[in-house]
Amino acid sequence: MTDLAPLLRVDHLGIDLHPRRQEPRTLVHDASFALAPGEALGLVGESGSGKSLTSRAIIRLLPRDARPRGTVAFDGQDVHALHGDRLTRYLGHDAAMIFQNPRAHINPVRSLGDFLTEPLVCHHGLSRAEARERLVPLLAEIGIPDGPRRLAQYPHQLSGGLLQRMMIAFALVTGPRLLLADEPTTALDVTTQRDVMAILDEQRHERHLALLFVTHDLALATAVCDRIAVMYAGTIVEQRPAAALHSGRRHPYTAGLLAARPGLGAPGARLPVIPGRPAAAHETPEGCPFAPRCAFAEDRCRAERPPLRPDGDGGVACHRADELAGDLDRTKEEA
Ligand SMILES: Nc1ncnc2c1ncn2[C@@H]1O[C@H](COP(=O)(O)OP(=O)(O)O)[C@@H](O)[C@H]1O
Ligand code: SF4
Ligand SMILES: [Mg+2]
Structure with missing residues (x-):
């Protein structure tokens, strides 16, 4: 832990599943960790250890029949008690997430421009044209120089690596302070993995982001994170x-x-x-x-x-x- 006050504090987080007509079962037992501004924490463990659910609990993206226990506090506020404007501010400005498989999170029948401008139009009140103007330099920063052309394309026209960069742009465009990245390079080939990881690392340093990096790859986590939390x-x-x-x-x-x-x-x-x-x-x-x-x-x-x-x-x-x-x-x- 650094000396800075934590931006995110997860205290004894547990997650129980309550399926209909079945016994409840515990999927996450006890997760406690804190994350300071600008700090990167690697959440590492084998498949099924509860890493994804833990990160999803932080942005309230749990399955419908899952109930969290314990607390998740962002900037001192209990995330699970947020509602109304505060919840919108948290999910639309303060925290963002990048997932393992970008294709599963991008609507295949909408252009990338439509998809990427959505947070700025919905949460920041910009017009589509203004949002595009803001996106193009961000895309260039993360290695996509031909932004206007890419924004007119559809997901199937892009490689996995390029699509994951688009997801990074989607996550960063609202200027979050907390970034959750759940196995962001696992679905990519090795050389693309390296490029995408380098972009993430560069952006988190430049933007002083708190990063929760979820991975099964301990070597990668120790290479890019300040601290490691091992989950079993x-x-x-x-x-x-x-x-x-x-x-x-x-x-x-x-x-x-x-x-x-x-x-x-x-x-x-x-x-x-x-x-x-x-x-x-x-x-x-x-x-x-x-x-x-x-x-x-x-x-x-x-x-x-x-x-x-x-x-x-x-x-x-x-x-x-x-x-x-x-x-x-x-x-x-x-x-
Ligand atoms: N929607 C769900 N319904 C039932 N079980 C789930 C659901 N999501 C995850 N699980 C179970 O919870 C455990 C933890 O899952 P997960 O957080 O995805 O692990 P990890 O990301 O570490 O691989 C696993 O046993 C998984 O099968
Ligand atoms: S020695 Fe092994 S089994 Fe005993 S508490 Fe430590 S990890 Fe668990
Ligand atoms: Mg997972």
């Missing part, structure tokens, strides 16, 4: 400054993710894997959610859920964090 089965299990994560990790799951990064071992060597499969929050047993896959689980772990507690320059949710220190590289077979 709907719970934040560790937080650290990105630069300190490798040497300072204290949670066995974080250690497993770090060890499983490609390129670390000898050429041709098999990558270490975390045994078992990722679990969703509602599938985890009593006690520590990571216990079924953890090489260091003992009776206490299976009985009591460890809370996220302050630990050095971050936080960790593991009963045995203090005693494990040097042992974390052992695998389940060796333990």
Whole structure:
């Protein structure tokens, strides 16, 4: 965390699903983190850990049958209690989101100009022509020099990378202070991924944006973020400054993710894997959610859920964090 007062504070966020004629189930158990102006936090974890739902809760985009618990505060205001003008201001000006698959979020039968000018016309009272004038220099800034031509095109005429840049323009055009990016490069090919990530990184620095970067890619997150929050089965299990994560990790799951990064071992060597499969929050047993896959689980772990507690320059949710220190590289077979 930087010394600045947080712009976003998420406190013990939980998300429960209440499907009709079925038992309720918990999809996010306990997520707490804060984000200062200009800071980038990487929310990292395996598929199904609850990263997308957590980010969607921040902009009130949860499925209809999902109910949040805990609080999400933006600039000191409880986001889930906002309504009327304050809600419009929050969603139309202050916060914006970029999704994994831009095609799923852009109406295929409307021109990109129609789509991109919408927030300025609806929330800022500009005419379509004024909105286009404002968009063209922004498009140039993010590597789309022929803005007027692109605005006349339709989504199917653009590549995935170009469309994701358009989504970035859509997110930035209202001048938000908080940007949520949910796996923004996962659906793109490798070279395009690099370009789109570089644009995001540049824009967040230039605009002093608070960025929540949601990804399964720990290496990418540590490269572009100030801090990392590791999520497992709907719970934040560790937080650290990105630069300190490798040497300072204290949670066995974080250690497993770090060890499983490609390129670390000898050429041709098999990558270490975390045994078992990722679990969703509602599938985890009593006690520590990571216990079924953890090489260091003992009776206490299976009985009591460890809370996220302050630990050095971050936080960790593991009963045995203090005693494990040097042992974390052992695998389940060796333990
Ligand atoms: N609309 C939904 N209805 C039922 N379950 C859902 C819904 N959205 C997500 N889930 C479940 O919630 C869990 C967390 O999902 P998600 O936040 O998308 O994970 P992640 O982004 O980390 O891959 C998963 O088990 C997923 O199947
Ligand atoms: S609390 Fe126990 S089971 Fe959970 S991560 Fe720590 S050592 Fe492993
Ligand atoms: Mg997701």
